[in-house]
Amino acid sequence: MRARTKVLKIDLSRYKYEAEDRSELFEKWLGGVGVAVQLLREEIDVKADPLGEDNVIVFAIGPFTPAYPLASKTVALFKSPLTGNLGESHAGGRTATSIANAGYGAIVIKGTSKTPVYVVVNNEKVYFRDARGIWGIKSSPTAGRIIAEREKGRGMRTIMRIGGAGDNLVRYACVTTETYRHFGRLGLGAVFGSKKLKALVVIGRGSYKPADAGGYRKVYEKIFRTALESDVMNKYHLLGTPVNVNPLNELGALPTRNLKAVRFERAEEISGEAFAEFNLGRRIGCSHCPIACIHIAVLREPYEGAPYFYKTTMISYDYELIYALGTMLGIGDRDCLLKLIHRAEVYGLDAMSTGVCLAWATEALEKGLISEKETLVKLQFGDHDAYLRAMDFLVDQPNDFYKHLAQGVEKTSDVYGGKEFALAFGGNEMPGYHVGYATHLGYLMGLRHSHLDNAGYSLDQKIEGEMTPREVVDSLVKEEMWRQVLSSLVVCFFARGVYKPETVVEAFKPLGAETSEEKLRELGREIYVEKLKLKMDMGFTLDSLRLPKRIFETETPHGMLKEEFFKEALDYYAHKIKELTG
Amino acid sequence: MSSGNFLIPCAKKRAMPKRLVIKDLERCVGCGLCMYACARRSAKSPEIGIDRSGILTTSLSGFERGATVIFCRACEEPPCVQVCPTGALTPRRDGGVSYKEELCIGCGNCIRACNIGAIFERSDGKPAVCVHCGYCAKFCPHGVLAFEEVPA
Structure with missing residues (x-):
């Protein structure tokens, strides 16, 4: 297979690095999650x-990075300081293409630096x-700009960095890349912080050749046209995710x-339509993706006490x-x-966890x-000034309460009570x-674990009538x-309508790899099982799960939920896990 | 135009030269599809990656200020040609430069001489420069780039 198969290992304890070709790993597990599960298994003590x-x-x-468009994401696996179990997070920006162009299929970071460092990978x-x-x-953004100005590689690099939340080990701190994209969930930022790693810069300017030149250009154009001309990605083109x-x-x-x-009286004011009409200032794209789904709003504020001065x-x-920061906190004013x-x-806080924590605290x-x-x-639903201050406190942690809240809503409710309305699942705040x-x-x-964790929210919207727990x-x-396959390829989940199984099979051919839908689905099953086993080795059990009252x-659109349904479903899932893991 | 008259093809005025041009820079989303297209421009030997791309997309000191695209603007007296010691870079008839790789010794003079930083260094030390073939414009999804006739 023509793809990036080198693995770079960086040891922060010894300030050493080595690169090794692992084509056998990529041949078997594709890349992304498939490969990362194996590498994590090799390197980590569970x-x-x-x-x-x-x-x-x-x-x-x-x-498919950077061979085809829409393969713009990078997968990060680590042990999560928020849940104590497997952490996974995906991000766009320029990270994926920079890693590929630098010549690598994966980068492993181990150890802890004695003093704060940032690491630059230049090819x-x-x-x-x-x-x-x-x-x-x-x-x-300031840390990112300082590093950007000191380092080379403009346009060919990614700068993955942390803010104050990561420095101060907020367990749901994120790693930010290219100002606006994030390894958002499960606290990769705190892991960077604990390793005294302020940023990882990757600069890449390399190329390789496909196995079949003519076929490659043809398949490329087909995927490109599908992405632009069909409506499979229209939703993300126009209003972006806030269309929901x-x-x-x-x-x-x-x-x-x-x-x-479950209804917010001011939802209209903070809808995708309203943001587009009143605030949308520009759209940008991840590297090698034509969609440009990143929607950027303009906020224009007068300086206090200085007439005719504005900051934008x-x-x-x-x-x-x-x-998380709107409806959950009762904020209906866009500004x-x-x-x-x-x-x-x-600060580099995961917005979802932050919003859920502050809603619980309120x-x-x-x-x-x-x-x-x-x-x-005084935290009150709708009072944004109070929430702004509370976010400062989450980062600065001036008292025990915020020290706890910076560890997530599960841990905080262990101490202060209020479990029944602490909206965390497996220790992770809900989407x-x-x-x-x-x-x-x-x-x-x-x-x-990344983003929405699963497709259940979408399944519920598609179900007509009722399904049994087993179904x-x-x-x-x-x-x-199947999504394990997509996140091993690693294509953007928003492009799942473009990368249908037959397209994936077709796209592999010019890269010199033969596969089939059947083989891919089987591989998806294997990756699922590998990941499940790793999770269980890290201590995951169904018994430890808690459903917030x-x-x-x-009420949901499917009526009031009943506990028996979950019990039956989880019993069945326990049985299924046994079957899958042998 | 009657076909039979053999003089006509000779008398026909040469078509206006075509070049890669910016239509509206403000519309650039920084997706970089042009860079990857440039790498695929050779039908016989397309590449995956940006090593040979003669075009670069970059943010304007961070994406909050948007993005821009950098490539050869086909200057009238190209400094890169003046400093090339081997004749690898020569003025192109329709503007811009032609690049003969077999003559290039990879001295890097052209990269340093370009006033706007539009010649990039390949991993083998040789230059990656736009030769105004227009292939990338076909893949610009937001109408930033076009390949069109411009006065010589």
């Missing part, structure tokens, strides 16, 4: 402390740079005020941010919501489980859907197995 020297990070790209060379002067800069706000609100599936409600900020918005999104961006304060002595500011059984089962069973579990597992108290 008992490693997620914030200790033994944790390992694997970044992996797929065989075959690796440089360890002193970052003591950059450490503690709370703003991820209005329909989910109408459906009654939009978690609002810590899921006390460009802020990237998506559905999940509107949910206020943009300020919250911007603060999360600056309700806990309402119920008297905690007082302002803990929260330091923005309350659609039905498949949604929540998906959060529990999800094997991907839901079977559908979720089947879809998840709140999801049974608030």
